[in-house]
Amino acid sequence: MIENLDTIEKKDLFASGHRACGGCGQALAARMVADASGENTIACVATGCLEVFSSPYPDPSWRIPFLHSLFENAAAVAAGVEVAYKALNKGPVNIIAQGGDGSTSDIGFQCLSGMFERGHNVLYVCYDNEAYMNTGVQRSGSTPLGTRTTTTPGGKKRLKKNIPLLAADHGIPYVATATVDDYRDLQRKVKTALSIEGPKYLHILAPCPLGWGHAGDLTVQICRLAKQTCIFPVFEIREGKIISVQKVPVKKPVEEYLKLQGRFRNLFKKGTPTTDVAAIQKIADGNIERFNL
Amino acid sequence: MLKQIEGSQAVADVVALCRPNVIAAYPITPQTHIVEDLAEIVSEGRLKAEFVNVESEFAAASVVLGASAAGARTYTATTSQGMLLMNEVIYCIAGMRLPIVLTCANRAIAAPLNIWNDHQDSMSVRDAGWIQLHAEDNQEAADLHIQAYKIAEQLSLPVMVCMDGFILTHAYEPVDIPDQKQVDDFLPPFKPTHIVDPRWPRGLGLYADPRFYMEAKYIQHRALEKSEETIKQVSADFRRAFNRDSGGLFKTYKLKDADVVVVSMGSIVGSIKDLIDRFEAEGKKVGLLQICSFRPFPREQIYETLKDKTNIVVLEKSISLGRGGILASDIRWTFPKGEKIKRRISSFIAGLGGRNISLDDLRYMVEKVEREPVELEFLGLRQEIIQEKDL
Numbered sequence A: 001m002i003e004n005l006d007t008i009e010k011k012d013l014f015a016s017g018h019r020a021c022g023g024c025g026q027a028l029a030a031r032m033v034a035d036a037s038g039e040n041t042i043a044c045v046a047t048g049c050l051e052v053f054s055s056p057y058p059d060p061s062w063r064i065p066f067l068h069s070l071f072e073n074a075a076a077v078a079a080g081v082e083v084a085y086k087a088l089n090k091g092p093v094n095i096i097a098q099g100g101d102g103s104t105s106d107i108g109f110q111c112l113s114g115m116f117e118r119g120h121n122v123l124y125v126c127y128d129n130e131a132y133m134n135t136g137v138q139r140s141g142s143t144p145l146g147t148r149t150t151t152t153p154g155g156k157k158r159l160k161k162n163i164p165l166l167a168a169d170h171g172i173p174y175v176a177t178a179t180v181d182d183y184r185d186l187q188r189k190v191k192t193a194l195s196i197e198g199p200k201y202l203h204i205l206a207p208c209p210l211g212w213g214h215a216g217d218l219t220v221q222i223c224r225l226a227k228q229t230c231i232f233p234v235f236e237i238r239e240g241k242i243i244s245v246q247k248v249p250v251k252k253p254v255e256e257y258l259k260l261q262g263r264f265r266n267l268f269k270k271g272t273p274t275t276d277v278a279a280i281q282k283i284a285d286g287n288i289e290r291f292n293l
Numbered sequence B: 001m002l003k004q005i006e007g008s009q010a011v012a013d014v015v016a017l018c019r020p021n022v023i024a025a026y027p028i029t030p031q032t033h034i035v036e037d038l039a040e041i042v043s044e045g046r047l048k049a050e051f052v053n054v055e056s057e058f059a060a061a062s063v064v065l066g067a068s069a070a071g072a073r074t075y076t077a078t079t080s081q082g083m084l085l086m087n088e089v090i091y092c093i094a095g096m097r098l099p100i101v102l103t104c105a106n107r108a109i110a111a112p113l114n115i116w117n118d119h120q121d122s123m124s125v126r127d128a129g130w131i132q133l134h135a136e137d138n139q140e141a142a143d144l145h146i147q148a149y150k151i152a153e154q155l156s157l158p159v160m161v162c163m164d165g166f167i168l169t170h171a172y173e174p175v176d177i178p179d180q181k182q183v184d185d186f187l188p189p190f191k192p193t194h195i196v197d198p199r200w201p202r203g204l205g206l207y208a209d210p211r212f213y214m215e216a217k218y219i220q221h222r223a224l225e226k227s228e229e230t231i232k233q234v235s236a237d238f239r240r241a242f243n244r245d246s247g248g249l250f251k252t253y254k255l256k257d258a259d260v261v262v263v264s265m266g267s268i269v270g271s272i273k274d275l276i277d278r279f280e281a282e283g284k285k286v287g288l289l290q291i292c293s294f295r296p297f298p299r300e301q302i303y304e305t306l307k308d309k310t311n312i313v314v315l316e317k318s319i320s321l322g323r324g325g326i327l328a329s330d331i332r333w334t335f336p337k338g339e340k341i342k343r344r345i346s347s348f349i350a351g352l353g354g355r356n357i358s359l360d361d362l363r364y365m366v367e368k369v370e371r372e373p374v375e376l377e378f379l380g381l382r383q384e385i386i387q388e389k390d391l
């Protein structure tokens, strides 16, 4: 089913003309995921920006079967599709549950955890734009320390949940992270995941120009900076072991990433970094050590 | 074959005969025996199905939603708190027109926590767009499941079979369990009308803006209204195939010359019939209208049946707090305002949280409405434990 892992797939299975903002990282990512998985795929999508900008009746963007139910049950719905295929002796088919970070890390986490624990042959993709964007940029469990959102006007005081590692701790066979600036890497991970039997988890950093407060044409650059500052480590875990890490030979200070985005403006009162910037640098340093970046 | 079995076992046996492909459920008293029995049937290989042990009722409903959308015949069961946890998915299933069958082992809702029977749980989703059928006894509970699949799949509407928790689910009664061939002859294999399948890529569960949403709801409403015909037809076909009366919109008992008519649903109708027989021996004419189909609510046919009756009393195990009896409200709405005929419609709430309803209670109720109409009364209320300061 999976052809060459390293070729870039452009099949237009997620058509343009949808209603995402210009430069939306999630729109890019959803297209890459659909094209990498191919026609023989069923997408089970959670409520959120992606669902809203891509599936208005009567003209959805999806050229693969698309199933939306609620905000917090994409993983369980996908599990249902999977068991139906088994019971009916149909398939094989790629079943991909997809949701935003809020759906994945907060309200839908129970369904996700249950799907992992039961071992369904489903790939779950999380588009992480680090807040509830669809409802107007409120904080989620995946919002990083110091981020200003409409419900954390003074900056978030708590850390970002680490969903990829929580996923890996379920003992599932494959967990990976990716960013939308690297088409080849992201699609390779989708294809790798789909070649593995059992539950898989792919966590994609997907900048949101509207919620992050940056120009639409900076999406790619911001992803690169997230990696270069080691704020967002890119890796793969197979059967609980880290099998690949994108090394960062030249590491940049986190300020370079933070300063481009309006959501971190609080951190640079009168232009000088606050103690929170030092705390964020510590998180990046922790990533360097943990993943040997 | 006639078997002396527990109600839950009867339902499990019959559901298995309906050959669901996917079963997902989460344990909650008094529904547990049904899914335990099904788990055993599947593990023994008597039914080839995927049995999914989910982490919550919310997931159970979501799994059967996904499975049904992928073309499987599906089954789930719940009650009480589980039904409330499912609520969001219950609406979604109906809106997506998925023919899922669910058993509600009717139980009260917290707080206070209470595991015993009343109808508050299924009432909490009466407006969701599901057909709701209430069983009188375990034979009917079993039979209704066979009919439910037929109705659901014919109309692309979900069906909830309601049976009283403990009173039916845990009662041992003789139940005639049909054989596989009888059920296969009655219930054809599921031919889904709209599914997710890469061979015909399409979207299910798209969002509808104000230009389309109202029509979607109107169509759903009309489909439910029209399902009355199918519910009647399937019950009639069932009678022909299995030789017994089960299901349909409602049934009546000694109604013809009755001076007082009791309207009710669920297992309590058995006691009401006993009482009616006793009254008859005493020379008093009391009749019964027992609802099977609470949704759709067969207003016109109930009207036709009761239009000459001037003294009606509704007995129910549910209440809209701050408003009154829910079934009573529907029965009062059944009769147009400004009728020439002077009609009394009384409302009694009984059996909440498993409170026993004795024959004496029922006798008191009938004798009271013979004397005067009752706007709303809680039957068997223990006034002595209610303090003035709490009211």
Ligand SMILES: Cc1ncc(C[n+]2csc(CCOP(=O)(O)OP(=O)(O)O)c2C)c(N)n1
Binding pocket: A026, A047, A048, A049, A050, A071, A072, A099, A100, A101, A102, A103, A104, A127, A129, A130, A131, A132, A133, A134, A135, A140
């Ligand atoms: C049960 C429920 N609660 C709340 C909502 C409102 N809601 C819809 S989308 C959303 C936020 C989505 O956030 P996320 O999952 O991160 O996706 P994003 O829009 O950011 O891509 C919220 C709160 C809902 N649809 N359902």
Ligand code: SF4
Binding pocket: A019, A020, A021, A022, A023, A024, A025, A026, A027, A049, A050, A053, A129, A133, A134, A207, A208, A209, A210, A211
């Ligand atoms: S708000 Fe953000 S996530 Fe939503 S469509 Fe716009 S850019 Fe994309």
Ligand SMILES: [Mg+2]
Binding pocket: A100, A101, A102, A127, A128, A129, A130, A131, A132, A133, A140
């Ligand atoms: Mg988000």
